Amino acid sequence: MHRLPQVHRPLPGRRVGDGHGVTHDTDVLVIGAGPAGAVAAWEAKRAAPELDVVLLERDAGVGVPVRCAEGVGDAGLREFADPDGAPWVARKITQIVFVAPDDTEVKVAGRAVAWILDRTRFDAFLAERAVALGAELRVSTEAAGMTCEPDGRWQVRLRGVTGEETCRARVVIAADGVEAMVGRWAGLDTRVPARDMESCAQYVLEGCDFDPDAIYLQFGDRIAPGGYAWLFPKGPGVANVGLGLVALKADGRNARQYLDDWIARRYPRGAKTGSTVGGVIVHTTIRQTYTDGVLVAGDAAHMINPLSGGGIVNAMKAGRLAGRVATAAIRAGDTSASRLSAYHAGWMALLGDDHLKYYRLKRALEDLDDQFFNSLARTANAILPEKRTLRRIFTHALVKHPQLIPVAARFFI
Ligand SMILES: Cc1cc2nc3c(=O)[nH]c(=O)nc-3n(C[C@H](O)[C@H](O)[C@H](O)COP(=O)(O)OP(=O)(O)OC[C@H]3O[C@@H](n4cnc5c(N)ncnc54)[C@H](O)[C@@H]3O)c2cc1C
Incomplete structure (x- = not known):
């Protein structure tokens, strides 16, 4: 099986202290090695090989434990990796x-x-790609708090197997998943x-x-x-x-x-x-996904599709965008909120605005009861099997079930 080394390693970059309570400098610190964080670290190193990138994971291994049904769409996945014959695929789905x-x-x-997918292998594969480009992966290392220094860098407190240390970063990418704390530490509103x-x-x-x-x-x-x-x-x-x-x-x-x-x-x-x-x-993207020296990506920024609950591909797309924006800002010598706001605008154009529509649709569907869905299924089954596409089901449903019209309207308005 494809596994990453699970050892504690010293941080790279410039050491500015010594012994206990040592402080390390890095350019980009990515917190959380799920799909968002691994792709952010990979993209940051790809876009700017000269920058130091550190990827932190609080669990002892990348990809474990798995808290996921592991389903992804074909097109989204292929933007990041080729699934044909890949060892991290469990099953191809055609129905x-x-x-x-x-x-x-x-x-x-x-x-x-x-x-x-086989998420254990898939997440490890993504993180390994970032490591292959020169990102430093630290497992069993948790970000435990952070403060902003007068020069605009974030000083992040790390807790690992050898105790506590500090990492100073020009940009922090918060990819810490559903229980997200990093965005909150940076003063962003991540309530659900x-x-x-x-x-x-x-x-x-x-x-x-x-x-x-x-x-x-x-x-x-x-x-x-x-x-x-x-x-x-x-x-x-x-x-x-x-x-x-x-x-x-x-x-x-x-x-x-x-x-x-x-x-x-x-x-x-x-x-x-x-x-x-x-x-x-199953909400919409948080109102602000950036602040001075910080970007929030993936579940931590509520970037899941609110209708399907799928978030793997979205997390990777957000990670890619975050890696790009962070490195461009560092190269330009400006990691201020106004510079990093390009990330939020890019995400909203990519998927965030669509999520607002899906969210409205989700809320409207909540008003329909079981009887409605039973009768919708019978309407759909009246369509010939080979013609029963989602689009055709939707069109038939609108004609036969007028109560769907306000639901559809809320989607488009
Ligand atoms: C039961 C279930 C089923 C799902 N099924 C699907 C599905 O079929 N398809 C789909 O697309 N999505 C599914 N999802 C959603 C999907 O799992 C997430 O959207 C996706 O994992 C988000 O990726 P992420 O990188 O943002 O966060 P995560 O994958 O959660 O990664 C965050 C990482 O950050 C680490 N971390 C957290 N805090 C810290 C810290 N302070 N310091 C260091 N590390 C930290 C965590 O240990 C974790 O490894 C499902 C979710 C659940 C709960």
Whole structure:
């Protein structure tokens, strides 16, 4: 297996202290080695090889633990890596099956659509690419706080296996995921409304029946209120099976209890061989993703697609943008908020503005009940299987279900 060295290594760059409490200087400090951070470090080194780039990860290894269903779209993934034959791919997906609350299945027609990754290997692969270009990776090292110095550099307190030290950086890229603290330390507002935080639970399930080339998505108030349940195949008979829900809409049960009930009903023969829980922020991008010497990327900046809950490709796109903007600012000798605001503008044009639309659509769909989705599934199944594309389902739905018109209107306004 493709694994990164898991050892503690001294920071590179210029040492300005000695012994206990040593301070190191770097140009770019990336906090968090998920997809956002690894791509940010890679892009920073690619764009400006002469700059020092340090990538921090608080866990002992990159890519573990996995808190993800590991599904990505084909086009987005290919912007960063070629999945054909890659060791970090678990499964190619060629079919999407929507499942209505009453279990009516709707198979969507289409070509190869998605990949199920092996995130442990994929995240390690991304980080290794950054290391190959000269970025310094530090695992088992947590950013524990930071302050801004009079010269505009950030002094970040690091906690690792050998104790505490400090790293001074010209730009900090905060890629610390859903539990993000770094943006807050820099004074940015990263709060999430409770109704836009999904609680997720997932098992790796073995020995159950499904089409290994298809992903299954089921909606319904009794199944996953405010979210949906999924089955993402990792191979024949093995799948990530999970759900996300909005706790405010639940009936007192937590995500794992909903999931246990769903699995007992749909996959009673499945053996649970692994489990995880986690949060997904289904909101819009934070109002400001930058400040003096700081950029926030990926889940930490709420860059997940609020409709699908997918954030891997978005995180990589944000990381790439952050790496580029940070290095250009350092080269220009101006890491002020006004210079770094180009990052926010670039992200909003790329995906952030679309997320505002998806968010409105998500809110509008929340007003529709299970009966509506059951009848929508029957409408969709009346379309010939080979013509049942998402676009055609949507068009038919608008004609047959007039209550969708205000929903669609909210998407476009
Ligand atoms: C159950 C579940 C299922 C999901 N399924 C999918 C899916 O199928 N497809 C999809 O696209 N998305 C999915 N997502 C979302 C996806 O996992 C995230 O959007 C994606 O991982 C975001 O990448 P990131 O780099 O921003 O953050 P992360 O991948 O969370 O990486 C952040 C990293 O920062 C580290 N870190 C945090 N704080 C510090 C610190 N202070 N110092 C040093 N390191 C720190 C963390 O240990 C972590 O490694 C799912 C999420 C959940 C919870």
